[in-house]
Amino acid sequence: MALEVTQVLLYAQSIDAATRNHAEESLKQIQEQNLPAFLLSLSAELANNNKPIESRKLAGLILKNALDAKELHRKNDLAQRWLSLDLATKTQIKTSLLQTFSSPVSDARSTAAQVIAKVAGIELPHNQWPELIGSLLSNIHQVETHVKQATLETLGYVCEEVDPQVVDQEQVNRILTAVVQGMNATETSSDVRLAATRALYNALGFAQANFTNDMERDYIMRVVCEATQSSDVKIRQAAFECLVAISSTYYEKLAPYMQDIFNITSKAVREDEEPVALQAIEFWSSICDEEIDILDDYRSEYTGDSDVPCFYFIKQALPALVPMLLETLLKQEEDQDQDEGAWNIAMAGGTCLGLVARTVGDEIVPLVMPFIEENISKPDWRGREAATYAFGSILDGPSPGKLAPIVNVALNFMLAALSRDPNNHVKDTTAWTLGRIFEFLHGAAVETSVITQENCQQILTVLLQSMKDVPNVAEKACGALYFLAQGYEDEGSVSPLTPFFQDIFQMLLFVTHREDATESNLRTSAYEALNEVVRCSNDETAPIVMQLIPVIMLELHQTVEAQKLTSDERDKQNDLQGLLCGCLQVIIQKMGSIEGSKYAFMQYADQIMDLLLKVFASRNATVHEEAMLAIGALAYTAGPNFAKYMPQFYQYLEMGLQNFEEYQICAITVGVVGDLCRALEDKILPYCDGIMTQLLKNLSSNQLHRSVKPPIFSCFGDIALAIGENFEKYLVYAMPMLQSAAELSAHAVSQDDEMLEYTNQLRNGILEAYSGILQGFKSSPKTQALVPYAAHVLQFIDTMYGGREMDDAVMKSALGVLGDLADTLGSHVGPLISQSSSSKDLIEECMVYDDPLIRESAEWAKLAINRAVSAFASIPCCVWSGLGSHHQPYQVLTSPSLNDPTNKQQGHLNANIVSAYASCWLSLINIRNKWSGSVISKWSLLIALRHLKVLLFWVVPCFFALFHIGSTGIVVVSLLFVYFV
């Protein structure tokens, strides 16, 4: 079999497609027939030094893929499959893998190292293979160099694969010791040193305890810094990568080393090879990231503090750091602007400079201005470009007040440069800088915009002209227009863009038709700018946007009709369809939101819908997503009229909901179901069986990406709110699903922020579902069907409140649900809610919250609960007041004092007697709002007794009996009544 495997593995890499396919098929068959044997043969193949390296590598790769996959559910399946293999097989495979370390072939060793890490990733969390690390480290000092290298590489991979909690500190210490010793300058083999340095990169996450120990930390830092001075460029690069990782993981431990690190990095930036210099710059960018986060936390109105204090490293390094970065800007490459994936020292330096500006704000400006002034007019384009780039980079961070005077001076210069500079790089960067100016110094949020009615026209003229320039410059000009328009989004009818709408649209459409529009992302940029201009249209410019609709539709029509495309053409076609659908979505949203244009727009609705349905024929995920979003917008704008499209559209809706692989489509479709619910309301009912079935399926699937599940719950709420009590038939399916999800999410222990965020999204979805269902059932005779679930809902909120991990959105939704419970179920849950002390505390807490939305939700809950509780108390009265219309009791009470006005004292006495008499048959006296004062005391007594539910069950029969018995029976029955009270 072994021989056979070698051959098949080699065939599987054949250039001949038929041979290759056949071999792949055989591999698959063997795997399916006998997995353990298959895996054993693969590991044997990998370990066998007599086999060709090609088959060994592929054997290792297949082995690796049999242990791990990208998709979470598949990853779990594979792990389970491995764990369930018999012990002997697993042991033999592991032995083969470890044996491979001694192979002289480095590729084989490296492959084995990766496979071992995958096995460790599965087994260590289950407390299996505990001897792995021990056996790897046991003879690290005695073994040959290449085994040592493989061992260190394996340790690195294991650290990458395994969670730090899984490895105990003693083992961590041994790993770190081995790794750091391997990195030491005394290590003679650079292969070993490189492997050790790369291993440290992965092991850093395990070193929490060691970094709090000064001596150990000093040692690690010294070794890393020494490694940055190695003669091997790969080791230097790996060592700087370690420094970058340390800067984000152990920021607060860095202070003692910063001076040395600055010296090392600035030397590397100036003198070392590019891969090393890039990492040295990255170190400073990473420090900026940390300090920006901390300073954001300081400024946050909610926390006002940060777990980690800011050490202001950037501020301190500023006078030396900024000149160093400015130098890098002059090291541009000739074609960097045409290459989208380009990354070089100049780009990294500018990016870092931008981060420094965001970290320190105003302070950077005087340090950069001399550089700009010196270089902006240099004959060498590098000087002009670097100066402009420096200026563009620092526009985000310093205050508008600091920048505006400079920008006001620079603006004309920039516009001239964009029109006339002979160099494309300079024009590219100039257009980009203009975009940054518009983004940060213009718009409703900026107090005094640098853009005025006067200079706006000149700016537009230059920008539109530049759209005819080479693709990369035109692309940046489109980007600049995007931000210029964005500044006017809230402007209403006074936008200075208004007179230019026609010209702008014409130019942008011209750009999308350029032969070279696919270069430099130009077409995408043009459509994005078009979208943004549409977004800032108003009553006045709406007619011009309306003229755009047939144009866009025609373009979309052409892409739909196009046939027999090469795969390259097909890709471009897909991109274009996506852009056109996106553009339609924006137009639909905008025209639907302007009252005056909505009606005119709706005339296009049939045609647009027709086109969008045809677009679904495309198999491209992005196109589907964009078309779905456009349809959601159309549904909202069309309202109930959208019902006529449902018969044709429904199949695509279902397709979207079933698309697990491209889960973004599924998520978007779920959102569109919500749009449809709000648009169609009860007209969505005929489609609900299908939709609910699919949604329930999705929830129970472990293949669907988890991020889609919270929106599905929210969608339940949307459906219930739309179809009201018709949701009843889904309760038996939806409620248990909600309850178990609630259970899970209420008790979820969130190890990290990401998990906490997801948990809160899930909770929010569940609560929105409850709200929708409760509100949907309001005023329905079927409300009773929800009563059995009330206790669980309350308990869910109680548990979350106890856990104290609700974010604002969850808090708001929880308050809403409390109110909805009371509002819909009223007296049925009044006592239940009053008993839940945490709901009361939650409401009281939130009544004084800063966030007005939360405060309002708290008010709603308080009001609704108050109504429910008092409705419960007043039920007896309501029952009585609905029946009969006697007036006598009132008159009986009041007449004596009037009958005999001369004897007032007597009158009052009589009144008291009568009222005492009256109060004993109070059930008779309350008749249609005609309660005499004397009844009230008895009524309040009832309120005090409101928890006696039994009261309810007595009052009603008593009263009906009373009516039938007639007046003679009154006293008897009312005495009975009093007895029961």
Next chain:
Amino acid sequence: MAPPPDRRRPIKRAAISDQQRRREVALRLQADRRSDAQNRARQLASSVLSLGPEPATEPEVEPEQEMSEASGQLAGRSDLDPVRAARLRGPEVRKWFARQLMLPEWMVDVPPSLDRDWYVFTRPSGKRCFVVSSNGTTISRLRNGSILHRFPSNLPNGARTKDVSGPASSYSILDCIFHEPDETYYVIDMVCWRGYSLYDCTAEFRFFWLNSKLSETGASDSPSQYHRYRFNVVQIYECNLAGLQASYSGQVPYVKDGLLFFNKHAHYQAGNTPLALVWKDNVCSQYVLDTDSKGQIPPQQQVVLELQNDGNLTTSDDPPVALGSLSRDLIAQSGLRVGNLVRVAIKDERMRLVDGKLDLGELQLVGKANHSRAFADTYSKVLFQHAARHAPLRIEDLVASIQSNSSMDNSQALDVEMEG
């Protein structure tokens, strides 16, 4: 040229694509619309004044059927919200609004447990009105439904200014008395707040809400461009001896017109209710005795009653109470029509109780009531006015009632010392 590391975005590359932005905008809009839909559901249906079906245009009705028809339509429309109700025309809108106010009965006898179950406050003298703020305007309507003022205010959605919270269409309704001398609305009750109904809440809760919410909005601020009139709350007391004393003789910034008593546990109830009571004497009001159409106090008590089909004259209670009748001849002679409000004088000493019903005996027709009157007098008002002329309920009676309550309470706790 190596690509940039995964986590580092080159500064010249856009932070997010427009596609990503479209996706985010769509999600945000969906979330907003979901919360709008929920808010609408919460506000509309929870209100007693929930939206009913759009009223169909009715055919012209024959004059003689007008009254019964109109009342039938009104019954069907009681579930309109104030915003939609305001679209009704002419008399209908007035009738609708006229029926939304809670009207206190007149206190002809002291309810027991006054000190435990009741609030008391000094009623400002002025025009009782409903103030509705919504969609950027505030409108006050008098008891007869006619508009008093249309103005901007700091009430929620009461002016065309940016209000951060809630949809602009959500309305707030306050029960107020407009006090002319200082041009201030004195708020005596809160019926709806930001779209949430307080009809079903107890007075205790409504007053709590009123006091905490009104101040938040700045409605009590001095008048300004976007806030034409000031809204003030009145000082509300527990109806114990101290509270009664304070409201009866304490200093208030407005002209007093009697005392209002609210039962703490009562819901807001449109129309007449004995759970809110008004009481006056000459100390706390200038207007104890009713005046006639010329503003003079007539020598004989006059009452305004509604003429029914059968010639009976009835009060505005629900159901109406007949207090007397007019002969067909007299009706024909004076050109009265069914539904007219007529002013009649009571011949003294003729009032008596027949079969448990008050009969005013022979009534002397004075004439048609003032045009602005929307309603006949209530039964309790007739009684109170009668008592005021002959044997008024005095402040001492109220005090005595409270004292007897508290002494009853005491007697349960300790032996009463006998002194006499």
